[in-house]
Structure formats: structure tokens, C-alpha cells
Amino acid sequence: MYKLFISLRYLRRKRIAFFAVAGVAVGVMTLIVVLSVMSGFDKELRSKIRGTLAHIIVSKMGIYGLNNYEEIINKIQSFKHVESCAPYIEGPALINIRGTKEFVYFRGIDPVAETKVNDLEKYMEEFNDKPEDLLIVHGDKKIPSAFGGIELLRTNPGNYKTNPESFVNNGEKVVLVAIKGWDKISVKAFIITGKVKSGMYDVDKNYIYIPLKIAQGLAGTKDSVTAISVRLDDYKNAPFVRDLLQKELGFGFFVQTWEEARGTFLKAVALEKRVMAFILFFIIIVAGFNILAILTMIVFEKSKDIGILKALGATTWGIMQVFLINGLLIGIFGAAIGTGLGLAFINRINWIETIVYQYSGWRPFPPEVYYFNEIPTDVDIKSIILIAGISIIWSLLFSIYPAQKAARLDPIETLRYE
DSSP states (O other): OHHHHHHHHHHHHOTTHHHHHHHHHHHHHHHHHHHHHHHHHHHHHHHHHHHHSOSEEEEESSTTOEESHHHHHHHHHTSTTEEEEEEEEEEEEEEEETTEEEEEEEEEEOHHHHTTTSSHHHHHGGGTOOGGGGGOEETTTTEEEEEEETTTTBOSSSOTTTOGGGBOOTTOEEEEEEEETTTEEEEEEEEEEEEEOOSOHHHHHHEEEEEHHHHHHHHTOSSEESEEEEEESOGGGHHHHHHHHHHHHOTTEEEEEHHHHTHHHHHHHHHHHHHHHHHHHHHHHHHHHHHHHHHHHHHHHTHHHHHHHHHTTOOHHHHHHHHHHHHHHHHHHHHHHHHHHHHHHHHTHHHHHHHHHHHHSOOSSOHHHHOOSSOOOOOOHHHHHHHHHHHHHHHHHHTHHHHHHHHTOOHHHHHHTO
16 A cells, blocks of 8 residues: 555656656547547548449449440349449540530439439539439430539639539530540530539549430440449448359459449558557657656655665565556556547537637638538547557556666665765
8 A cells, every 4th residue: 555655645746747647648639639530531531432432333344344234233133132223334525614624524324323322412402403403405406414523613712602603503504525436526515404512522523424325325335334333221231242243243244342442542541540540659659758767767866765665674576566656647647638638629629620710711621622511520439448558558668667776776775875
């Protein structure tokens, strides 16, 4: 019992020990805040990517390589766990918008079927547009309709709700130029009847959506599509259905889940999160060296006390425990304070960002870039426990050296000149 009493006395009397606690607290708080924000971004990005894709994508070699797609759809729909399918054709093109020419990808879809496999309808709600509007034809020339990604239709900076004049309006004409076959060019006019805002900048900037049959004519294909999107009753069944489809469809077909289709990007985000955690963990390492230095200094200052304790019968292990408990308490207090501050910061992070924006005009996460109305966070209790646990263990490990130093002091030498 005396060991804990002496440890608390040393920590209370030596104000410099509070700097060691503060070092651990800052490290824990920083790790919790950064990892929670990055986990929130990862979760939100996955949700947005998933919204633009289906659970499973079935394709074949070649940009328009999937022939007789209606027969394949009927075959896929006969499989267990499959709820719906939607074919699409996708290819490169040039677009003329108000005299400005840009490189884009056209995506030919059946709007009714497409809404059953992804979140297209959800991405149009903000603009009061409906997927069925894509089937409208205009005028005597029967000009087909098209949906444009919100960033593709942007002409000036600004938000659509406050600055609608900064975007191409519904009813305006655009022209697509695509390669037809191998040696011809296909030119087709479209009327914009809807806008799409998926939250993925590369999608919203580079894609225009047109009717499937029109896209097939634009590309010079009759009964071919790029791929078939497949929605399941539960994404947990995706690996099983993927393997089954791959086996049944045979050689030449590529069956992927949406995570596999965007695997490189998702791996990059996960790697960035791990690297960031590794770099920030060095803050806790620095705090550990701070603990080592402070406890070593306390050992030298309290050498007389240590000598008296040994003279009164304290064992070597007992002296070691005094300073090990010191390190443990620093780790526990630091981890507890850091966890509390980290959770409080996460809880108020959007309020803090708003205050920073009001006084400085700078936003760390501009909504027009990230499409986040607020900074996304995802608090993982397991990660917090792991961070706090590692911090406490690290503090204990860095207290071993000063504890051994104290235990090895000779009571005769320490008391000789007292």
C-alpha cells in the first residue's frame, strides 16, 4: 500500500509530471480525432461509391463486349439472392456544352431498371428530377433526353441552391460526338432534362447519362452492352453469388463485386489511414521518452528518500514498483484525459469548423469539393480502447529504466553525506 501512496505523492508534488500526463493525453486525443475523421471519410466514400455501382457487375472483354445481354439477364435473375439486373453501355465521347468542348463518358441506361440496382433516383431528388424523364423526347425531331453530372454542367463557381445560374439548365441542348465502330464518328444532340449529384467528383464531372438504345446507336452496337449491374437481397451474399455466376457464365466473363471494381481506390484510402495512424503514434512515443526523462529526474532528486526506504527494509522490487506505478498512473491519467478530450472534440468538430470559417473564411473541408454537409466521423470503441491500452502499456514500459535505476541505488552511498 505504501508504494501507491508514495507514487501519488511524487506525482502530486512534482508539477513537471503533469507535462508527462499532458504528452500522453495529446497523443491519445490526436489519434482518436484523426482516426475517427478518417474512418468517417472512409465510410462515407464507400457509401457514395456503392451508390454509383451495383452489388455485382458482370462484364466481358471489350468496351461493348457483352452480346445477347437480355438472355444473360434472364439467366442471372434465375440465381438465388438476385433481386434485379440493369444493363448499361459506357464509352468515351466529346461533349459540346454552350460552345465548350470537354472529354466525357456517356452511360446508356434503362432509367427504370437502373433505379433498382443503385441510388440514381436518390442522387436526383435534390433537383426535383426523376429518372423516368430520361425517356422523354423533344420536338418534331424527337431529340432524346440526357442527364448530366452536376459538375459537368457547372459553368461558374457556386452552389446550385443559391446560384442556379452557374449551371446548365434543363431544356438546354448539348451535342455528343462518339466513335462509331472503328472508323466512323457519330454525332447526336440531346436535351438536358436532369442533373445527377452522386458525391463522387470524378463521376459528377465526367459522366452524362443517355437512354440505352440511343447509346447503342451512338456506339454502333445493336445487341451489346458494356456490363450488367446486379443487385442482391443482401450484400453479404455477394462472394457466394459472384463465384456461382463466374462458374455458370464460364470463360470470358468477368464477375466482380463493387469493392473489387474499385479495389485500388479503396486500398489507397485504407493505406492512407494506416500510414496516418503510424505517423501519429510517434506522438505517443515522444510522450514515452518524456516520461522516461521525468521519472529519471525524480529518481535523482529522491535518492535520499529511496535510501531511507531501503534502510527501513523496502525491497528492490518494492522500490521498482513505486516508479512503475508512477509510469502506470501517468499512462492511465493521460489516456483518460486524452480520450475524454478526443471524444469531446469529435462531438463538436463541426461547430469548431463553423467558428473557424466565420472568423477566418477558411474551411478545412469545403462542401463544394467533398459534398459533405458536415465533417463525417465514425467513432470505433474498439479502436479507442486499443489506443488507450497501447498508451498505458507504452507509459509503463518507459518507466522500467528509471525504476531499475532507483532499485539499484545503494542506501549507504545515498545516506553517507546526509
